Amino acid sequence: MGKPTFSQNFSAAVAETRLRLINISRYPGQLAMEIIIPIIFASMPMLLGRATAGDNASANFAANTGTTNYVAFLLIGSNVFTLVSNAFWHIANWLRFEQETGTLESIYLTPTPSIVIASGVAIYSVGRGLISALLAYFIGCLIFQVNPIQGDVLLALLFIFFGLLPLYGMAMLFGALVLKVKESNALIQLMQWVVSFLMGIFYPVAVLPPLVRVVAYLFPPTWMVNGVRSSLLGVGFFFGQWYLDMAVLWAFMLAAPLFGYWVFTRVESNVKRNEGMGEF
Amino acid sequence: MISQTSIFTFIDTVLVMARKELTIMIRYPVEFVASFIQVFIIVTVLTLAGMMFSPDGVRASSGVSNTAGLVVYGFILFLFISDVLWTIGYNVRRDQKQGTLEQLYLSPASKFANLLSRVVVTLVWTGLLSITSSWIMSSMIGGLPMNNVPLAIGILLLGLCGTIGTGFAFAAITLKIREAANTLANLIQFAFMLLCAPFFPFSGLPDWIRNISRLIPTSYTVDAFRSTLMGYPKGFPELAPIEVEIAIVAAFGILMPLIGYWMYRRQENIARTDGSLSEY
Numbered sequence: 341m342g343k344p345t346f347s348q349n350f351s352a353a354v355a356e357t358r359l360r361l362i363n364i365s366r367y368p369g370q371l372a373m374e375i376i377i378p379i380i381f382a383s384m385p386m387l388l389g390r391a392t393a394g395d396n397a398s399a400n401f402a403a404n405t406g407t408t409n410y411v412a413f414l415l416i417g418s419n420v421f422t423l424v425s426n427a428f429w430h431i432a433n434w435l436r437f438e439q440e441t442g443t444l445e446s447i448y449l450t451p452t453p454s455i456v457i458a459s460g461v462a463i464y465s466v467g468r469g470l471i472s473a474l475l476a477y478f479i480g481c482l483i484f485q486v487n488p489i490q491g492d493v494l495l496a497l498l499f500i501f502f503g504l505l506p507l508y509g510m511a512m513l514f515g516a517l518v519l520k521v522k523e524s525n526a527l528i529q530l531m532q533w534v535v536s537f538l539m540g541i542f543y544p545v546a547v548l549p550p551l552v553r554v555v556a557y558l559f560p561p562t563w564m565v566n567g568v569r570s571s572l573l574g575v576g577f578f579f580g581q582w583y584l585d586m587a588v589l590w591a592f593m594l595a596a597p598l599f600g601y602w603v604f605t606r607v608e609s610n611v612k613r614n615e616g617m618g619e620f
Numbered sequence: 621m622i623s624q625t626s627i628f629t630f631i632d633t634v635l636v637m638a639r640k641e642l643t644i645m646i647r648y649p650v651e652f653v654a655s656f657i658q659v660f661i662i663v664t665v666l667t668l669a670g671m672m673f674s675p676d677g678v679r680a681s682s683g684v685s686n687t688a689g690l691v692v693y694g695f696i697l698f699l700f701i702s703d704v705l706w707t708i709g710y711n712v713r714r715d716q717k718q719g720t721l722e723q724l725y726l727s728p729a730s731k732f733a734n735l736l737s738r739v740v741v742t743l744v745w746t747g748l749l750s751i752t753s754s755w756i757m758s759s760m761i762g763g764l765p766m767n768n769v770p771l772a773i774g775i776l777l778l779g780l781c782g783t784i785g786t787g788f789a790f791a792a793i794t795l796k797i798r799e800a801a802n803t804l805a806n807l808i809q810f811a812f813m814l815l816c817a818p819f820f821p822f823s824g825l826p827d828w829i830r831n832i833s834r835l836i837p838t839s840y841t842v843d844a845f846r847s848t849l850m851g852y853p854k855g856f857p858e859l860a861p862i863e864v865e866i867a868i869v870a871a872f873g874i875l876m877p878l879i880g881y882w883m884y885r886r887q888e889n890i891a892r893t894d895g896s897l898s899e900y
Contacts, residue, residue: 369803369807370803373807373810376810377806377810380813383814384666384669384813384819384820385666385672385673387820387824387825388669388673388690388691388819388824389670389672390673390820391820391821391823391824392674392690392821393673393674396675397673400675401672401673403677404671404673405672410673525651526650526651526655527650529654529658530661533658533662533665534661536661536665537661542665542668542669543669543672547678
């Protein structure tokens with residue numbers, strides 16, 4: 341049996357995407373929650389700020405973050421958080437689900453490389469995450485009566501697009517974690533919050549202590565969220581110019597997927613040799 | 621054997637079952653530590669977000685701060701209420717999945733003790749989390765107001781009794797809707813975050829949402845608890861005079877466990893009759 345061709349691999353990836361889409365279409369409640377949660381999450385600090393700062397809410401917020409539009413600032417944070425969470429959980433859950441249902445071993449016996457299946461899951465995850473995040477952002481802006489389309493929308497979309505690739509590279513690390521540790525929900529949940537803290541989900545990373553800030557700059561989501569905020573709200577790029585920040589994201593785009601893939605394949609071959617894929 | 625209903629037998633049953641829960645909990649140290657760290661990260665994220673609306677930025681205010689009281693005491697209630705509400709239903713679901721629920725119901729052990737034992741460990745654990753997270757938050761935002769502590773503890777205990785009752789009712793719903801309970805629990809948790817205003821004053825809510833909040837007893841628990849500890853500053857309590865709020869919280873604390881337990885037994889009998897107790 342020869343190696344599958346590009347079109348065969350592509351077909352396998354699309355089939356995996358379709359499988360996931362059919363599966364999630366059976367749980368509409370989960371999809372609705374994915375739109376509601378970021379809005380409610382962003383509304384917590386918003387309502388606190390409005391109630392405690394009163395008429396000075398916008399001015400105080402601008403003094404601390406660089407924009408008076410706290411609604412959009414917070415909604416962007418909570419929706420990028422949704423994208424990050426989706427990336428981590430969808431890759432991890434895919435492997436865990438196959439482990440638990442006993443199909444992972446069979447998948448690894450087919451000629452389709454695991455990275456092709458993972459790509460199918462990633463395409464599904466990106467589509468689901470983007471639709472949810474965009475809907476949540478627009479609905480949130482509508483509820484809180486601010487204009488969602490302001491600033492450079494195209495540039496913001498580019499930051500999201502180029503930020504997603506390194507993000508899924510990072511997500512492969514969680515795939516490796518599931519292969520190795522199996523029941524790793526608690527660790528993934530923790531990492532999801534660590535990343536949200538470091539990327540400045542509801543605040544600029546400038547408020548973090550210097551050492552923590554350095555660590556934050558090593559995470560692609562930090563550059564993605566600040567890029568989107570700067571494009572739409574003009575809070576200021578880290579290096580002053582959008583193309584310099586974008587260049588950093590490009591560097592991540594090359595390094596993170598390679599690193600994630602390298603770790604994943606190493607763990608994968610290790611598990612194949614020593615324990616077998618069927619264990620869960 | 622079946623008629624042994626003395627108080628000592630009851631307490632013994634609760635303690636033995638609580639010990640079982642504790643044993644399970646400490647067998648997963650990673651999960652244990654991860655959940656602890658996760659709470660601190662969430663606390664820090666929300667605190668930093670709230671501080672973006674402060675004229676002082678991320679500097680803690682000197683002396684006692686009512687804003688700190690508002691957020692920290694609300695957070696304590698959020699931790700207790702969401703843990704208690706969720707734990708009972710989650711544990712019933714776990715027994716259902718593991719296939720031990722049917723066996724438990726064949727034993728002569730008290731069903732009430734069985735349900736109650738599920739929250740004993742959670743209450744101790746959440747208590748520890750609350751103390752530590754309060755310390756972190758107050759060091760970031762400012763000193764906590766500490767007035768009328770005995771009365772506040774009384775309100776907290778009554779509120780918890782009511783929430784345990786709601787937890788029983790949720791366990792009944794879990795028996796009925798099974799896996800969809802996860803989504804429902806998420807929805808309830810986020811609805812609580814918005815409608816019961818644990819992280820912001822009720823004045824932050826639009827009037828029509830505040831009217832819905834007035835229909836939920838837990839809102840009065842949140843309002844009475846933090847207003848009492850803050851020493852009833854101007855504008856607090858926000859929903860009703862404190863006497864009325866305490867009366868509502870007391871009625872909730874006394875009646876809800878009875879109603880919730882009645883609902884649980886009723887659903888359990890239905891599940892036994894139609895043979896769905898062990899189905900999942």
